[in-house]
Amino acid sequence: MIRAEALAKAYGTKQAVDGVSFTVQPGKVTGFLGPNGAGKSTTMRMIVGLDRPTAGTVTVNGRKYAEHSAPLREVGALLEAKSVHKSRSARTHLRALAATHSIPNSRVDEVIELTGLGAVARKKVGGFSLGMGQRLGIAVALLGDPQTLILDEPVNGLDPEGVQWVRNLARHQAAQGKTVFISSHLMSEMALTADHLIVIGRGRIIADAPIEQIIEGRSLPTSRVKTDHVDSLMNALAAEHVQLTRVDAETVQVVGLDSRMIARRALDHQILLHELTPIQQSLEDAYMSLTQDEVEYHSHLGNELAASANGKQGLK
Numbered sequence: 001m002i003r004a005e006a007l008a009k010a011y012g013t014k015q016a017v018d019g020v021s022f023t024v025q026p027g028k029v030t031g032f033l034g035p036n037g038a039g040k041s042t043t044m045r046m047i048v049g050l051d052r053p054t055a056g057t058v059t060v061n062g063r064k065y066a067e068h069s070a071p072l073r074e075v076g077a078l079l080e081a082k083s084v085h086k087s088r089s090a091r092t093h094l095r096a097l098a099a100t101h102s103i104p105n106s107r108v109d110e111v112i113e114l115t116g117l118g119a120v121a122r123k124k125v126g127g128f129s130l131g132m133g134q135r136l137g138i139a140v141a142l143l144g145d146p147q148t149l150i151l152d153e154p155v156n157g158l159d160p161e162g163v164q165w166v167r168n169l170a171r172h173q174a175a176q177g178k179t180v181f182i183s184s185h186l187m188s189e190m191a192l193t194a195d196h197l198i199v200i201g202r203g204r205i206i207a208d209a210p211i212e213q214i215i216e217g218r219s220l221p222t223s224r225v226k227t228d229h230v231d232s233l234m235n236a237l238a239a240e241h242v243q244l245t246r247v248d249a250e251t252v253q254v255v256g257l258d259s260r261m262i263a264r265r266a267l268d269h270q271i272l273l274h275e276l277t278p279i280q281q282s283l284e285d286a287y288m289s290l291t292q293d294e295v296e297y298h299s300h301l302g303n304e305l306a307a308s309a310n311g312k313q314g315l316k
């Protein structure tokens with residue numbers, strides 16, 4: 001279990017992490033999401049003692065990272081900054097790390113196998129692709145068979161097979177009762193991987209809940225309705241909290257009314273509907289709506305693309 005209490009980090013006048021409190025529970029995959037510069041890496045670095053908090057505390061299984069006698073056996077971490085001698089082979093690197101924690105060479109062979117590095121384990125790390133480097137980072141994280149796994153953007157640079165492999169690995173570790181904390185920009189990936197989400201924006205927690213709750217909590221009911229009497233239907237449904245968009249001559253998208261209420265209003269006004277389809281919001285939509293005020297650098301083009309993608313989704 002990871003517990004942060006009023007954890008904060010300032011770089012000069014920049015408040016990178018602004019007093020966050022959260023708990024990451026064992027037996028689950030917890031996703032750590034947030035826009036660029038939100039404070040994810042800084043938080044993760046503080047968990048493993050690579051950055052010193054300016055205020056607050058963070059513990060892993062009740063102790064600060066540095067207070068664990070064999071940290072590699074307690075916490076395995078893949079963080080963005082890697083310190084690997086480029087002229088060493090992956091195997092030598094892993095063996096050197098294992099030796100510092102009295103981890104047997106047989107475990108080195110196991111993690112090489114587990115991370116699919118078998119074919120390149122004797123090659124120099126300097127020549128590794130980004131994906132191979134990520135796999136080596138994950139092999140290091142797994143070396144001590146730790147109770148807690150912290151992975152910062154683990155799918156960066158991985159091909160689809162690699163992405164699926166990370167997902168299975170995370171789920172498998174959580175199923176064994178381990179604490180798994182993963183940061184990612186890929187909402188769609190988190191939807192498939194995480195049980196619980198902590199969302200951070202500008203150094204503050206903006207959501208901390210099971211994944212379904214985040215999707216449901218942020219989404220207004222949305223439906224696609226077809227009728228031969230679009231104008232009459234739009235008049236019948238019009239209200240301050242309801243958004244109506246005419247999609248084509250017979251289709252309206254309705255946001256802010258559930259489908260039961262739409263059917264009731266149509267019946268009251270004697271309007272025949274020939275389609276009424278509730279549309280599920282994606283995690284991506286929920287995330288965009290949560291973080292829209294928290295992004296450090298807004299991209300207008302990005303927002304327009306997202307809006308048009310959302311519109312398209314509603315029409316599928």
Ligand SMILES: Nc1ncnc2c1ncn2[C@@H]1O[C@H](COP(=O)(O)OP(=O)(O)OP(=O)(O)O)[C@@H](O)[C@H]1O
Pocket residue numbers: 011014015016017034035036037038039040041042043
């Ligand atoms: N060493 C540093 N010195 C100064 N500012 C820093 C340093 N490290 C991070 N920051 C700033 O702190 C804020 C949080 O950065 P951090 O890397 O933790 O965010 P992040 O959520 O991991 O972002 P990304 O997804 O882009 O990696 C950013 O504004 C960043 O510019």
